[in-house]
Amino acid sequence: MKIFIFCILFSLNLYAKEVLQIKENVLVWPQEKIHFSDLLFKKDQKKVPAPLLKRVIFEALKNGEKKVISSERLALILRRKGVQEFALHIPQEIHLLAQPFQLKEEAVRSALRKAWSKLCRECRFSFLKLSLPQVPKNFRAHSWRLSPVTTVPRGSFSQKVFISNEKDEKRFFWIQGQVQIIQKVPVATRALSFGTKLKAEDVKWEYRDVTYAVDSVPSSVEGKILKKGLRSKDIIWFSDLKRGKVLHRGDEVKVSIRKSNWVLSLRGVALQDADVGERVRVRIPKTRKVLTAIVSKEGEVVLQ
Known part of the structure; x- marks a missing residue:
C-alpha cells in the first residue's frame, strides 16, 4: 500500500495558498536539468508562477538513468530551492527516469485491439506488421491517443494517432500495419442442399480467418433456411440464409x-x-x- 506524506511548507505569511500534488513517477528528457514543473501535474502547473516552474531542482540524468528520492529528502531540497509558498502532497518515494518519448509497440497493439474489440467482440486480432511514426525530437512529445476507431480493418490499415507535447500542442501521425482477424463463425458439418432448414447438428462454431471477408456472420443459424447449397466445412454467412419476413399478419x-x-x-x-x-x-x-x-x-x- 502506498503511503503519502502531506508536507506543508509555509511562506513568510505562514499561510499555504495552494496544495500541489508531486508526481510519484517522473519521466524526464536525458541530459536536461530537472525543473520544478517536471515534478507537477498539468493542473497544478497552472497554479505556480512561471519563474518558480523554471527553477532547477535536480541536475540532468543520463539516458536510461533512474533515481529514487524519498519524500523527506525532496521536501528538504524544495525548501532549499525556495519552494516555500505552497502546500505539497508528496509520495513516499519519487522515481525519476531519464528517457525520451517513444511510442511503444505493445502499448499501441493493446490500444488498437481494445478499440477493434468494441466493434467485433468475437474477433481475435494478430499483428503481422506494425509501423510506428517517427516523432521529431524537437516536438518534445509526452503523450498520445488514437483518433476514434469506427471500422474493423481488412488486412492492411492506417490509423491516425494524436501526439501532444509539453505545451499541450497536438500533431497527428499515422500508425500503419497489417492485421489478421480470426472470428468464431458457424461452419457446415456436412454437405447441405438449397432449402435446408438448419438444425443444431448441421452446424458447429469454430474460429476461422475472416480478414478479407465481405459478408457478415449471423449471430444464430438454427431454424434458418439456406438459399444456396454448401459443402462440408463451408462457413455459413448471413447472405447464405433466407431473410425473415419484414411484415407479419396483423402489423x-x-x-x-x-x-x-x-x-x-x-x-x-x-x-x-x-x-x-x-x-x-x-x-x-x-x-x-x-x-x-x-x-x-x-x-x-x-x-x-
Missing part, C-alpha cells in the same frame, strides 16, 4: 398511393406475412376495403 402499415405528382398516405393492417418486394393484402380500417400493395420496407407498402 399496422403505412400505405402510400403514388401518382405522377402526388402521394397519399393511409394507415392499414397487413393480412399476411411478406418480405420486401413481395405483394401483400392490406385492409384499410376506415373504409374496410382490402388492397393489394408491394412491401417497400419494414412497416411500409406502396400501392401502384
Whole structure:
C-alpha cells in the first residue's frame, strides 16, 4: 500500500495558498536539468508562477538513468530551492527516469485491439506488421491517443494517432500495419442442399480467418433456411440464409398511393406475412376495403 506524506511548507505569511500534488513517477528528457514543473501535474502547473516552474531542482540524468528520492529528502531540497509558498502532497518515494518519448509497440497493439474489440467482440486480432511514426525530437512529445476507431480493418490499415507535447500542442501521425482477424463463425458439418432448414447438428462454431471477408456472420443459424447449397466445412454467412419476413399478419402499415405528382398516405393492417418486394393484402380500417400493395420496407407498402 502506498503511503503519502502531506508536507506543508509555509511562506513568510505562514499561510499555504495552494496544495500541489508531486508526481510519484517522473519521466524526464536525458541530459536536461530537472525543473520544478517536471515534478507537477498539468493542473497544478497552472497554479505556480512561471519563474518558480523554471527553477532547477535536480541536475540532468543520463539516458536510461533512474533515481529514487524519498519524500523527506525532496521536501528538504524544495525548501532549499525556495519552494516555500505552497502546500505539497508528496509520495513516499519519487522515481525519476531519464528517457525520451517513444511510442511503444505493445502499448499501441493493446490500444488498437481494445478499440477493434468494441466493434467485433468475437474477433481475435494478430499483428503481422506494425509501423510506428517517427516523432521529431524537437516536438518534445509526452503523450498520445488514437483518433476514434469506427471500422474493423481488412488486412492492411492506417490509423491516425494524436501526439501532444509539453505545451499541450497536438500533431497527428499515422500508425500503419497489417492485421489478421480470426472470428468464431458457424461452419457446415456436412454437405447441405438449397432449402435446408438448419438444425443444431448441421452446424458447429469454430474460429476461422475472416480478414478479407465481405459478408457478415449471423449471430444464430438454427431454424434458418439456406438459399444456396454448401459443402462440408463451408462457413455459413448471413447472405447464405433466407431473410425473415419484414411484415407479419396483423402489423399496422403505412400505405402510400403514388401518382405522377402526388402521394397519399393511409394507415392499414397487413393480412399476411411478406418480405420486401413481395405483394401483400392490406385492409384499410376506415373504409374496410382490402388492397393489394408491394412491401417497400419494414412497416411500409406502396400501392401502384
